[in-house]
Amino acid sequence: MKSIVELTVTEALRQLKAKQISAVELTEESLSAIEKSNGKLNSFLTVEKDLALMMAASADAQIASGEAGPLCGIPIGIKDCFNVEDMLSRSASHILEGFHSPYEGPAIERLRAAGTVFLGKTNTDEFTCGASTENSAYGTTHNPWDLERVPGGSSGGSAVAVTAGLSLFATATDTGGSIRQPASFCGVVGLKNTYGRVPRFGVMPMASSLDTVGAISKTVEDMALILQVMAGADDRDSTTPEVAVPDYSQNLKAPVRGLKIGIPKEYFIEGIEAGVEKAVRQAVEELQNQGAEIVEISLPHTKYAIPVYYLVAPSEISSNMARFDGIRYGPSSDTAEDLLDYYLETRGTGFGPELKRRIMIGTHVLSSGYYDAYYLKAQKVRTLICRDFDQAFGKVDVIAAPTSPTTAFKIGEKEQDPISMYLADIFTAPINLAGIPALNVPCGFSRPEGAAVDLPVGIQFIGPRFSEDCLLQVGYAYQQATDWHLKRPVIG
Amino acid sequence: MATQLTKEQVEKIAELARLKLTSDELDMYRIQLSEIMSFFDTLSEVNTANIPPTAQTTGLVNRYFADVARPSLPQDRATREARVKQGNYFKVKAVL
Numbered sequence: 001m002k003s004i005v006e007l008t009v010t011e012a013l014r015q016l017k018a019k020q021i022s023a024v025e026l027t028e029e030s031l032s033a034i035e036k037s038n039g040k041l042n043s044f045l046t047v048e049k050d051l052a053l054m055m056a057a058s059a060d061a062q063i064a065s066g067e068a069g070p071l072c073g074i075p076i077g078i079k080d081c082f083n084v085e086d087m088l089s090r091s092a093s094h095i096l097e098g099f100h101s102p103y104e105g106p107a108i109e110r111l112r113a114a115g116t117v118f119l120g121k122t123n124t125d126e127f128t129c130g131a132s133t134e135n136s137a138y139g140t141t142h143n144p145w146d147l148e149r150v151p152g153g154s155s156g157g158s159a160v161a162v163t164a165g166l167s168l169f170a171t172a173t174d175t176g177g178s179i180r181q182p183a184s185f186c187g188v189v190g191l192k193n194t195y196g197r198v199p200r201f202g203v204m205p206m207a208s209s210l211d212t213v214g215a216i217s218k219t220v221e222d223m224a225l226i227l228q229v230m231a232g233a234d235d236r237d238s239t240t241p242e243v244a245v246p247d248y249s250q251n252l253k254a255p256v257r258g259l260k261i262g263i264p265k266e267y268f269i270e271g272i273e274a275g276v277e278k279a280v281r282q283a284v285e286e287l288q289n290q291g292a293e294i295v296e297i298s299l300p301h302t303k304y305a306i307p308v309y310y311l312v313a314p315s316e317i318s319s320n321m322a323r324f325d326g327i328r329y330g331p332s333s334d335t336a337e338d339l340l341d342y343y344l345e346t347r348g349t350g351f352g353p354e355l356k357r358r359i360m361i362g363t364h365v366l367s368s369g370y371y372d373a374y375y376l377k378a379q380k381v382r383t384l385i386c387r388d389f390d391q392a393f394g395k396v397d398v399i400a401a402p403t404s405p406t407t408a409f410k411i412g413e414k415e416q417d418p419i420s421m422y423l424a425d426i427f428t429a430p431i432n433l434a435g436i437p438a439l440n441v442p443c444g445f446s447r448p449e450g451a452a453v454d455l456p457v458g459i460q461f462i463g464p465r466f467s468e469d470c471l472l473q474v475g476y477a478y479q480q481a482t483d484w485h486l487k488r489p490v491i492g
Numbered sequence: 493m494a495t496q497l498t499k500e501q502v503e504k505i506a507e508l509a510r511l512k513l514t515s516d517e518l519d520m521y522r523i524q525l526s527e528i529m530s531f532f533d534t535l536s537e538v539n540t541a542n543i544p545p546t547a548q549t550t551g552l553v554n555r556y557f558a559d560v561a562r563p564s565l566p567q568d569r570a571t572r573e574a575r576v577k578q579g580n581y582f583k584v585k586a587v588l
Contacts, residue, residue: 102569196550209547235557241550307532318509325510327582329573339585340510348512356511360502360521361528363509374532379545381538386546418524419531435549465550 004029005165005488009074009222012168016063016073023059023073026168027052027117030075034119034166037491042141043151043160045080046088047120055117062115070229072115077161077170080121081128081204084108087118091204092136093126095324095350097331105202106234107171107213114229119167123157126352128178128206129317130154131424132414135354140411143185144489146453149408152182158216159186164491169217169226173203175210176309177403177428180440183216184403184458187442187487189475190216191223192428194465195435198230199237207316210309210432219485220441220475224248227468243466251469256477257291259470262396266302267427272405275446279457280402283443286481287400287474295396299388304381305430310422311365311378312433317355318362324350357418382433389434389464398474399462402427403440407448407455431462438462439471442484456484495529497522 002011004026015021031049038044052075059073078084081091083101085108090096104112112118125135133141133156141156143149144164151160158170159182172179174192183190191214198213205211215226228248233240263284268277288294326332326346333345351359365374392399405426414421431438438460445454459478461471479485497505502522506513513521567580576583 099573102572103565194550196552209549233555235555238555239548239550239552240555241552301538304535304538307535310528311532311535322510327574327576327584328571330575332575336585339587342585343510344507344512347510351511353517356509356513356517357521357524357528359509359511360505360525364505364525364529367505367508376545377535377540378532379547380540380543381535383543383546384538384540386549419527433549 003165004033006486007165007168008218009071009168009225010219012074013071023056023063023117024053026073027056027075027119030119030167033164037164037166040142040147040491041144041160041164042139043122043157043164043166044077044120045092045123045138045157048087048118052117052119059115059117069113069115071111071225073117074115074168075117075119076111077119077122077158077167078108079155079158079171079173080124081173082108082171083202083204084118088121091127092124092138093351093355094137095330095347099329103202105236106199107230108202110229111171122161122170125154126355127204127321128154128173128175129354129358131177131181131421133157134411134415135352137352142411143408144491145187145455146408146451147492148410149455150185150411152185152408154178155216156182159183159188159190162188162216162218163489165488169215169222172214172216174212174214174432175206176313176425176432179214179216180403180428180438180458180460181424183440185408185456187456187484188216188218189220189223189442189485190214190440191227191468191471192431192438193227193231193468194437196240197437197466197468199234199240201234201236205320207313208320209316210313212432220439220472220479221252224252224472246469248469248472251473252476254473255291256287256474259292259398259474260295260396261287261292262295262297262392262399264297264299264302264392264399264401266299267401272402273407273446273448275448276402276404276406276457279444279446280400280459283459283478284400286478290477290481297392297396297399299392299430301381301384301388302430305385305433306422306426308378308381308385308433309425309429310361311374312382314358314362315366315375316362318359318366321351321355321359326350385430386434389436393464397463398470401460401462403458403460404428407446407457427460436462436465437468437471439475441475441478443482444484495526495533497526497529
């Protein structure tokens with residue numbers, strides 16, 4: 001058997017079906033990989049060993065009876081912002097210390113029904129607010145390529161779990177880049193779905209008009225299998241349209257010949273790491289060699305996306321975080337004398353520094369006298385950003401761009417400067433504002449100044465709403481011709 | 493035009509947000525929030541006359557489901573995570 005670090009979901013399913021390996025063996029391998037490396041990586045916050053082995057045994061029984069679901073026996077990591085019934089679910093926040101969720105939503109229900117095995121919860125920035133996983137209340141996650149660097153965020157724990165072979169894939173969420181940027185920093189595949197493609201019910205909200213639910217995997221082929229299970233409308237999320245779910249795996253192998261791929265000039269700005277630009281341009285050349293037509297395009301409002309995002313997202317965060325009052329769940333003040341004090345103390349001690357920052361930005365810009373100048377203005381510029389993309393997709397099928405202007409930065413490097421951390425989302429946040437899908441695929445390595453090793457670079461393929469099938473097709477064609485996605489780090 | 497928030501403004505925002513801050517936090521957030529608010533000024537150069545705001549990107553307006561009773565979270569499960577309870581009820585400090 002291939003080492004668990006290299007094993008893909010597709011290959012594991014084949015071996016499970018051929019009875020070359022059992023789900024229990026696969027789960028034991030994952031658990032021992034976690035035991036071996038998690039101390040250095042802090043990828044998993046909690047490991048549910050007994051539950052995982054029980055789910056694996058039941059998966060084996062299903063396989064034996066011939067009634068296995070499409071991902072039966074595959075051990076997975078679950079980002080801590082997903083509620084899983086009776087499992088500790090904290091979104092890496094002290095304000096949910098001890099919270100064992102009484103319910104779960106469609107994304108987890110579907111993965112359960114498909115036969116996946118839940119290994120435990122992966123680290124994230126608190127309530128998914130961050131681009132480095134440093135905002136977790138339970139310590140930062142370390143990048144397996146260089147332990148002194150961040151894995152990206154907020155889905156850093158999930159990206160590392162997949163990169164280091166601790167789980168075969170992992171669930172994740174993307175509000176401003178939280179799937180794609182860590183996938184890029186770690187050299188794995190991450191799909192940010194169209195807004196509403198996968199129901200959000202049961203996933204703890206950050207910014208409700210931007211939040212999307214998806215996954216991180218080793219290959220594009222694996223991602224097609226995972227999305228097949230997770231996608232589709234649900235009555236409990238009123239923002240999921242009844243758009244048919246295509247057969248993602250069937251569409252995968254179509255050639256890219258004749259496909260028009262747009263290259264937006266605003267994504268190749270000054271300040272982008274030289275090795276990142278080089279790797280991305282080479283990836284575009286590869287697709288051109290396969291017969292894709294490359295077209296220069298412009299997305300003129302790109303530079304306004306970060307200020308718009310950091311007005312819209314914190315406004316929605318401040319509303320969503322209002323539910324944490326210490327009354328229905330989580331720790332609360334023992335010393336407060338009245339109800340107002342109770343709220344102030346519970347929230348003042350429960351939330352970390354970045355959450356407080358975002359809650360206050362949102363509270364301020366939504367408060368009387370500021371709403372029109374900030375929130376409403378941002379929503380209008382958001383319209384212009386959406387129109388940029390709509391116009392571009394009149395000319396091209398797919399847009400290709402770097403996922404992040406840099407490779408993984410050092411732990412602590414941006415800690416004292418919130419705005420420099422916010423700018424890490426510069427190439428990912430516009431996509432969330434427009435509600436469209438984007439797929440990160442590893443496309444090479446770069447060694448920035450001061451780095452001891454080469455670090456992964458990611459390219460993102462961006463498409464119109466509900467074009468996940470086309471993005472997977474482009475990503476698959478690229479991975480058939482290259483081997484960047486097969487490179488694995490040696491954990492120091 | 494750089495925005496400079498005063499200490500009193502930050503105290504007011506924190507109270508509206510129901511966050512108790514230490515005096516060190518107040519000092520830090522006064523500086524950081526002022527910088528972040530100034531960062532938003534760049535949007536004033538965009539002409540948004542006659543541009544409608546966007547909050548929903550997929551064009552979906554409403555989603556309906558049949559108006560029939562469905563099982564919901566049982567009361568004991570819905571309240572089990574609360575620290576302070578009376579029976580299957582949440583217990584809250586006096587509001588008035």
